[in-house]
Amino acid sequence: xxxxxxxxxxxxxxxxxxxxxxxxxxxxxxxxxxxxxxxxxxxxxxxxxxxxxxxxxxxxxxxxxxxxxxxxxxxxxxxxxxxxxxxxxxxxxxxxxxxxxxxxxxxxxxxxxxxxxxxxxxxxxxxxxxxxxxxxxxxxxxxxxxxxxxxxxxxxxxxxxxxxxxxxxxxxxxxxxxxxxxxxxxxxxxxxxxxxxxxxxxxxxxxxxxxxxxxxxxxxxxxxxxxxxxxxxxxxxxxxxxxxxxxxxxxxxxxxxxxxxxxxxxxxxxxxxxxxxxxxxxxxxxxxxxxxxxxxxxxxxxx
Amino acid sequence: xxxxxxxxxxxxxxxxxxxxxxxxxxxxxxxxxxxxxxxxxxxxxxxxxxxxxxxxxxxxxxxxxxxxxxxxxxxxxxxxxxxxxxxxxxxxxxxxxxxxxxxxxxxxxxxxxxxxxxxxxxxxxxxxxxxxxxxxxxxxxxxxxxxxxxxxxxxxxxxxxxxxxxxxxxxxx
Numbered sequence: 001x002x003x004x005x006x007x008x009x010x011x012x013x014x015x016x017x018x019x020x021x022x023x024x025x026x027x028x029x030x031x032x033x034x035x036x037x038x039x040x041x042x043x044x045x046x047x048x049x050x051x052x053x054x055x056x057x058x059x060x061x062x063x064x065x066x067x068x069x070x071x072x073x074x075x076x077x078x079x080x081x082x083x084x085x086x087x088x089x090x091x092x093x094x095x096x097x098x099x100x101x102x103x104x105x106x107x108x109x110x111x112x113x114x115x116x117x118x119x120x121x122x123x124x125x126x127x128x129x130x131x132x133x134x135x136x137x138x139x140x141x142x143x144x145x146x147x148x149x150x151x152x153x154x155x156x157x158x159x160x161x162x163x164x165x166x167x168x169x170x171x172x173x174x175x176x177x178x179x180x181x182x183x184x185x186x187x188x189x190x191x192x193x194x195x196x197x198x199x200x201x202x203x204x205x206x207x208x209x210x211x212x213x214x215x216x217x218x219x220x221x222x223x224x225x226x227x228x229x230x231x232x233x234x235x236x237x238x239x240x241x242x243x244x245x246x247x248x249x250x251x252x253x254x255x256x257x258x259x260x261x262x263x264x265x266x267x268x269x270x271x272x273x274x275x276x277x278x279x280x281x282x283x284x285x286x287x288x289x290x291x292x293x294x295x296x297x298x299x300x301x302x303x
Numbered sequence: 304x305x306x307x308x309x310x311x312x313x314x315x316x317x318x319x320x321x322x323x324x325x326x327x328x329x330x331x332x333x334x335x336x337x338x339x340x341x342x343x344x345x346x347x348x349x350x351x352x353x354x355x356x357x358x359x360x361x362x363x364x365x366x367x368x369x370x371x372x373x374x375x376x377x378x379x380x381x382x383x384x385x386x387x388x389x390x391x392x393x394x395x396x397x398x399x400x401x402x403x404x405x406x407x408x409x410x411x412x413x414x415x416x417x418x419x420x421x422x423x424x425x426x427x428x429x430x431x432x433x434x435x436x437x438x439x440x441x442x443x444x445x446x447x448x449x450x451x452x453x454x455x456x457x458x459x460x461x462x463x464x465x466x467x468x469x470x471x472x473x474x475x476x
Contacts, residue, residue, distance in 0.1 A: 007464060008457055011435060012442055031471045032464065034397055038414045039421065039436040043391040045339040049325045053318060056347055 003027065011036060097132035103144070105250040106270070108226075113140075117156070118149040122175075122226050123247040145175040147224050162209065163194035172201075173224040180240045181209040186222060210237060229270035235263045241280055242297075249273050251290075256298040258286060311365055312357040320365060321350060327438050328369055331448075334433045335377045335426065349373045370448040377426075390414055413471070420470040428463040431456055 003024050009015045021029060101121055103109050109121040114134045121127055125144020133139075139157040150156045152169035162181035165174055170188030175181070183192045185201040192199045192207045194214070199207050208215045217234055225232040231244050239260040242253045248270045266283055268276035277288050277295065287300040310316045325346065332342035349372040353360060360368050396410045421429060434440045434448075442460065446453040 004461055008442075008460055011460065011464070013439075031468055034410075034413055035417060035464070035467050035471060036436065037397045038390070038410075038417050039432070041390045041394040041414070042418070042421070042433070042437060043389050044330045044333055044437055045342060047326050047329045047343065049322045052325055052343065052347070053321050056321065056350055059347075059351065 007032065097130050098128055099131045100126060100128040102126045105246075106248050113138075115151055115153055117151045120147040120227060122146060142174055142176060145173070145177065145226070147171070147173045147227060163192060166191040166193070171223075177240065177243060179211045180236075180243075183207045184219060184224065186224075210240065225267055226270070230267050231270070232267035233264050235265050237261050238264055238280075238284065241268075244268075245276065245280065245295075249276065251293055251295050253295045253297060256296060258297050258299055310362045311353065311360055316362070317354060317357065320362075324366060324369060325350075327434075327440075328373060330438055331370060331430065331434065332373050332376075334430045335373070337422075345373055345376050349376065366448060367450050371450055374449065390418065416471065417467070420467050423470065424463055424466060428459045428466065431459040432463040432467075435460060 006015060006020055006023060010017065010020045015023075017029070017033060101109055101111060101119075103121045103123055103125050105124055107123055110118065111121075112118055113129065114131065115138065117138075119127060122145035125142070125146060127140055127142050127144075127146060129140035130137075137157075138154055139159065141159045143160065146158075148156075148158065148167075149171045150167055150169050154168075156167050156169070158165040158174050160174065160176040160181065162176055163183075165172065165183050167188065167190050170190060171186040172190045173182075173184040173186065175183075181194065183190060183201065184206040185203055187203055190201040192201060194207070194209060199216075201207055204218055204220055206217045206219055208217055219234065221232070231241075231248065233241055233244075237260065238258070241264045242255075242260070245251065245268065246253055248268075251273070262284065264280065264284060266279060268279045270276070273290075277290075280286075281288050281297060285299065286297050289296045289298070311320070328349070329342050329346050332345045333339060336342055336345070349369055352372055353365060353369060396407065398406065401407075421432070424432065430449075431445055434445050435442070440448070442453050442456045446456045449456075
């Protein structure tokens with residue numbers, strides 16, 4: 001074994017021929033020596049390395065490069081955008097329980113809330129509430145005018161930009177228009193909060209804010225007139241009356257030498273434009289001219 | 304790490320790697336197929352493979368990859384072309400000063416028989432034996448190139464020497 005290892009070492013160049021002969025003097029290494037010597041003389045193809053390389057290069061080999069993709073910011077943006085869309089859409093699908101009702105010009109809508117309270121929405125108004133929270137919190141947001149018949153139960157709140165109305169169970173009308181906020185109580189008690197001031201209304205009382213001026217007006221109708229396709233006004237500036245006309249008839253009213261702050265008491269129908277315009281203009285000694293969608297109001301006294 | 308990995312794709316690095324190894328790898332291919340012309344072709348193919356996959360190969364392992372590639376080629380291709388190896392011409396005899404014609408003849412005969420004996424070695428023994436003898440590679444280097452253990456190389460070498468010695472001693476008489 002030892003001899004074999006030494007022979008291997010000899011062939012590996014670790015021991016010289018003479019050393020191994022001394023170590024194992026009993027063995028004849030002549031044949032091995034000759035094998036080792038002559039086997040080195042075997043002819044191998046002499047390669048002209050440079051020439052071979054040139055030949056190799058002639059082939060023009062394709063190189064499969066692994067492309068290092070930098071984390072592309074644009075890719076992230078795309079991913080983020082997709083995620084955003086998914087998250088927002090899923091939010092609206094699964095988490096947004098806001099329900100809203102909306103009416104256009106000259107349109108009213110009647111519907112029930114989850115607790116069977118009835119709401120009648122006047123023209124160009126919007127009402128939004130949270131379906132999920134409704135049982136715990138009867139609260140809704142109104143932009144425009146609506147009549148409520150609230151069924152008995154927990155506190156019922158109507159939020160508007162101008163003020164807040166709270167009731168327990170009653171009938172009332174809320175009108176919230178530009179520079180105009182009016183709450184009319186038709187039954188029970190209604191609490192109105194306006195500018196941190198709270199007023200409790202009883203049946204037949206109304207609370208009105210026109211251009212920042214608070215007024216308390218009594219009335220004796222049992223239902224708001226607009227439910228019967230009529231708009232009634234009690235000392236309301238012409239400006240708001242015109243707005244109401246525009247909402248009910250899809251017209252644009254322009255004026256000429258007309259005082260918009262003068263008050264109007266009366267009503268107009270929602271069924272006939274001419275009659276409605278007449279019922280507003282005649283008491284105020286005005287005239288009107290219809291030009292398509294445009295209506296011009298002017299004072300005939302001035303002309 | 305990143306730079307070293309793709310070093311092989313760098314043309315100048317690849318060229319020097321090529322020039323460094325072309326002779327020994329061709330020798331290796333020659334020990335395998337014993338055909339001078341074919342061995343270079345195999346080697347060129349192997350280099351082509353390395354160039355194509357340069358980005359995937361760790362350059363420290365490139366040499367092993369080169370030998371393994373050539374080795375694998377012979378697993379698939381032509382197992383044995385019985386083209387016999389030859390000695391290079393005008394080589395000295397072991398006893399340089401002995402010009403005795405009988406000695407010369409005797410050595411020529413020995414060489415001839417050795418050549419046949421080497422052809423009779425198993426493939427794995429022959430390649431290890433010739434890598435050691437002709438290329439002067441240490442066992443450790445051979446092990447590295449062929450991706451085998453040094454023990455295996457030594458075992459093959461011992462086997463080759465035993466076989467050759469037996470053959471040559473038998474014929475001695």
